[in-house]
Amino acid sequence: MALTGRIPREFGNLSFLVSLELGSNNFHGNLPQEMTRLRWLKFLDSSFNNFRGEVPSWFGFLHRLQVLNIRNNSFTGSIASSFSNMSTLETLNLNFNSIEGQIPEVIGSLINLRGLRLRGSLPNCLGNITSLREIHLSSNKLSSNIPPSLGKLQDLVVLDLSSNKMVGSLPLEIGNLKAVTKMDLLMNQFSNRIPREIGGLQNLAHLSLRHNKLQGYIPDSMSNMVGLEFLDLSHNNISGIIPKSLEKLQNLKYFNVSVNKLYRRGKRAPEQADPLSTKKQERISYYELLQAMDDLSESNLLVPEVLALFTKAFKSRTAVAVKVFNLQVDAAFKSFDMECEVLRNLRHRNLVKVITTCSNLDFKALILEYMPNDMKPSNVLLDENMVAQLSDFGISKLLGEDQGDLYTKTLATLGYIAPGYGLEGLVSTKCDVYCYGVMLLETFTRRKPNEFEGDLSLNQWVSYSLSDTVMDVVDANLVTPMGKGLQKELDVVASIMKVALDCCAESPARRINMKDVVGMLQKIKIQLLACSACY
Incomplete structure (x- = not known):
């Protein structure tokens, strides 16, 4: 069980303490300034707690400190200039706090730099360390x-700048990082060509440039990157053909160039279709719909609480889902009009597609693609290719440009309600993050959030149990108990659980945003693929 409370000032009397591990508990408040007397301290880990306040400037007086890890807390402020006194510091991890500002010009002999919450420019001083x-x-x-x-x-091994808003060209000097083995630049806005100098990185095993705005051709020099095992160039504007010389990459296990403008050798580049072009919409009368739905028989209800129905056959389709609006509810007409307007302009592979509508003064419905409803919560559906699709996602409550949150009386499902929603009726994107975290926990534990009694919730149960062993909480069907890769599988599940718990933080301000969630899950997916390739 996790420890709670504040760290006593008397800790400062442990003058010969070398290592202090406080991680993965529920400690809160400030770290006492008396800890500045721990002059022999080399390792300090206070990660995954509820510590708050400005980053202690007295860290800079711990002259023997080699590892400082305060990730996943609520620290604020900036890095004090006194940090430059930590000449022995090797690893600094400040991830998932609210720390801002620049890195001090001199920050010792850092070997690992992790998780500074930086805004603006990547400091030039990094090149001096x-x-x-x-x-x-x-x-x-x-x-x-x-x-x-x-x-x-020259000694850099890992460069991870993923999930930022970095722009411009990749510098030619990137080819000087001869020791680098992993370079992750995904989900930025880098543009122009991939520099040919990148081909000199023969020790690079993992390269991800996905989700940028890179153009031009895949440089032929990449065939010299003989250490590559993972290469992802997807979701860019890269054109031309895949160089035949890439066949020299004998160690390559993962290769992704999807969603680009590439074409096969000997073929012309395909013309781009207008993404807004639409087919003639199908028409359906109220009586046709009523007949197909057996006069709205309750036996056809798919999700009763949202009046969604389905039929096994309708016109040329094997199955459709019908969302019928309850016109007895206030603002139902406005809700229908708004959903039609938004869905007319929305196109996304993870949103259920609208086939057509049916509307008169007494009846309003949306006709949607139907897919198996085997995954809970009930508004996340899977198509025949197991691609997740979101339906009934509250379009009528979409926020305007000037609204960061919204007060509402709309009912929500117990167990998925974020604390701020339940207490104050306050709706924001942070509520959705909370719901997503609960859904992740439900998926990987096979426990429903409404199974728990008293003050205990699903996320609290996972948090308390996860510190002992992952096997206590994970659905046994997801792992192979006697398999060779059991521990790696459990490590992957534990990483997903921690992402979910970050989504379920009690305070909305401490919940991570969905962009961060996507980036973290992408990395876990890569970890899982690497694990699978070994067995």
Whole structure:
């Protein structure tokens, strides 16, 4: 069971303490300033707690500190200049706090730099920390280009700048990072060509440039990157053909160039279809619909609480789902009009497609594609290719441009209601993040959030049990008890559980945003694929 309370000031009297591990508990308040007397301390881990307040400037007086990990707390402020006194610091992890600002110009002999909540530019001073081995600055608000000075880091092994808003070209100096084995630049806004100098990175095993705005051809020099095992260039504007020379990459296990403008050798580049072009919409009368639905028989109800019905056969389709609006409810007419307007302009592979509508003064319905409803919560459906689709997603409560949140009397499902919603009726995107976290926990534990009594919730149960062993909470059907890769499978599940718990934080301000969630799950997916490739 996790420990709670504050850290007593008397900890400062443990003058010969070398290692202090406080991680994965429910400690809160400030770290006492008396800890500055721990002059022999080399390892300090206070991650995954509820510590708050400004980042203690007295960290800078722990001159022997080698590892400082305060990730997943509620620290605020900026990094004090006193941090530059920590000349022995090797690993700094400040991920998932609300820390902002720049890295001090001199910050010791850092080997691993992790999780600074930075805004604006990537500091040029990083190029001066020549002892850096790893840079983990994913899921921040960086909006600059990669400074050419980064090419000075001859010993850099990992460069992770994923899930930011970085722009500009990839610098030619990127080819100087000869020791790098992993480079993750996905989900940014890098543009122009992939520099041919990247082909000099022969030790690089993992390269992800997906979800950027890169153009031009795949450089032939990439065939020299003989250490590559993972290469993802998908979701860009890359054109031309896949170089035949890439067949020299004998170690390649994962290769993704989907959603680009590539074409086969000998074929012309395909013309781009107008994404807004629409087919002639099918028409359906009220009486046709009523007959197909057996006069709205309750036996056909798919999701009773939202009046969604389905039939096994309708016209040329094997099955459709029908969302019937309850016109006795206030604002139902406005809700129908708004959903029609929004769905007319929305196109996404993970939204259920609208086939047509049926509307008169006494009846209003949306006719949607039907798919098996085997996954809970009930508004997440799977199509025949097991692609998740979202239906009945509250379009009528879409926020305007100036609205960050909204007060509402709309009912929500117990167990999925975010604390702020239940207490105050306040709706925001943070409520959706909470619901998503509960859904993840439900999926991987096979426990419903309404199974628990008293003050215990699903996320609390997982949080308390996860610190002991993952096997206590995971659905036994998801792992192979006697398999060779059991521990790696459990590590993957534990990582997903931690993402889910970050989504379910009590305070909306501490919940991560969905962009961060996507980035973290992408990395876990890569970890799982690498695990599967080994067995």
